[in-house]
Amino acid sequence: MLGMLGQKNRILGLDIGSSEVKALELQKAGDGYAITGYASSKVNSPDEVKLAIKEIIRKGGFKTKRVVTSVSGRSVIVRYVTMLQMSREDLQSAIRYEADKYIPFEVEEVVLDCQILEENVGKGEGDQPEMKVLLVAVKRTLIDEHVLLLKECGLQPAIIDVDAFALGNAFELRTINTHREKEYEDKVIALVDIGANKTNINIIKGRTSYFTREIYLAGNDFTEAIARRLGIDEGEAETLKQDVRDRVGEIEECILPTLDDLGNEIQLSFDYFENQFDKQVDEVYISGGSAKLPGLARTFEGAFDKPIIFWDPLENLEVRSDKVDEKQLRAKSNQLAVAVGLASRLRGL
Numbered sequence: 001m002l003g004m005l006g007q008k009n010r011i012l013g014l015d016i017g018s019s020e021v022k023a024l025e026l027q028k029a030g031d032g033y034a035i036t037g038y039a040s041s042k043v044n045s046p047d048e049v050k051l052a053i054k055e056i057i058r059k060g061g062f063k064t065k066r067v068v069t070s071v072s073g074r075s076v077i078v079r080y081v082t083m084l085q086m087s088r089e090d091l092q093s094a095i096r097y098e099a100d101k102y103i104p105f106e107v108e109e110v111v112l113d114c115q116i117l118e119e120n121v122g123k124g125e126g127d128q129p130e131m132k133v134l135l136v137a138v139k140r141t142l143i144d145e146h147v148l149l150l151k152e153c154g155l156q157p158a159i160i161d162v163d164a165f166a167l168g169n170a171f172e173l174r175t176i177n178t179h180r181e182k183e184y185e186d187k188v189i190a191l192v193d194i195g196a197n198k199t200n201i202n203i204i205k206g207r208t209s210y211f212t213r214e215i216y217l218a219g220n221d222f223t224e225a226i227a228r229r230l231g232i233d234e235g236e237a238e239t240l241k242q243d244v245r246d247r248v249g250e251i252e253e254c255i256l257p258t259l260d261d262l263g264n265e266i267q268l269s270f271d272y273f274e275n276q277f278d279k280q281v282d283e284v285y286i287s288g289g290s291a292k293l294p295g296l297a298r299t300f301e302g303a304f305d306k307p308i309i310f311w312d313p314l315e316n317l318e319v320r321s322d323k324v325d326e327k328q329l330r331a332k333s334n335q336l337a338v339a340v341g342l343a344s345r346l347r348g349l
Contacts (some may be wrong), residue, residue, distance in 0.1 A: 010036065010064040011158065013343030014053070014150075015166075015336075019043060019196035019220075021052040024336060025062045026343035027320075032177065033346065034318040037062045038329050053153045061323065066349075067155045068342040071146060072163040072198070075139035077103045077110075078212045080276070085119055085129040095135065103137045110137040117208055134209065136162060159345050164202040164212035166341030167191045170313045171285065172207055173344040177316035187282045190306075192266060193337050194218050194288035199262060200338075203273050203281060211273040215265045219290040222255045229254040244294055252295035259296060263303035270304065285311045287337040313340040 009028045025037030039060035041052040079102045095114045099107050117132040124130040150157045171191055175184050185206050193200040196219045203211040227237035244251045270281050284306050300308050314333045319326050
């Protein structure tokens with residue numbers, strides 16, 4: 001019985017990235033949460049993912065098998081749509097009939113979810129009030145493959161989330177942990193997470209997501225730019241990217257065109273959001289493995305004309321150092337936003 005209670009107070013956030021798998025165990029601790037386990041493993045190809053997860057479970061010493069993980073990519077469709085105003089119950093029924101207008105798949109092929117964002121946003125047909133709705137559709141085959149993978153690794157899937165929403169949940173947990181909910185209640189925050197093969201954007205106000213996008217320009221593109229410019233192999237370029245030492249100016253010069261391209265894509269996202277919702281992005285929060293590249297802050301500040309803030313998803317989270325290598329954990333903190341956001345779903349379980 002005690003073992004079951006321990007399991008219910010914990011969850012494993014499993015971030016399955018394209019180059020690394022990261023797992024973070026969170027436990028309820030009084031009024032807050034504590035990190036009671038962490039492990040990561042590099043992956044070089046999709047074939048290695050299952051082995052990487054099993055390796056993480058072996059070395060992580062986690063006390064729970066319950067896991068929250070996420071999906072991303074072109075089989076995940078997120079749309080912000082306007083519909084005639086109705087109750088939440090009616091929306092659940094109506095969305096299946098409405099969804100085929102907004103998604104490129106057959107409705108029978110997807111798992112659907114939706115959430116009301118704003119009510120009374122205008123007038124529709126017959127002067128009926130309208131509302132803004134968040135619609136998420138994920139190919140059923142992707143969910144099935146994900147669940148099967150987890151079960152084959154001996155895990156118990158509790159929730160399958162979306163990467164960009166996990167990013168928002170991590171930021172929300174940080175505002176709660178730092179007692180700054182009021183400060184962010186009316187601010188529009190753009191969360192930008194620069195991973196290995198994609199950059200995730202989630203624009204939030206308070207606890208609500210208003211815009212998400214995946215940009216397929218990220219860490220690997222910076223590595224390729226360094227390798228190409230310096231005439232070295234990508235393994236050496238990756239090492240140099242992670243530890244520039246006394247070559248800051250040289251590396252910045254190598255990656256500046258790619259940084260400009262990424263900044264332009266992010267700015268296009270901000271323009272689209274601001275036109276759609278008539279709201280301005282107030283601040284940009286950066287995370288991810290390539291967050292601290294030389295020149296990134298200056299390039300982005302110039303491109304967006306907005307404050308650029310590098311944030312720590314672990315801020316004010318208790319770390320049980322008897323169970324976790326805290327030094328290793330802190331060294332990776334800027335890369336853990338998705339894992340923290342997934343584990344933060346413990347609050348609703």
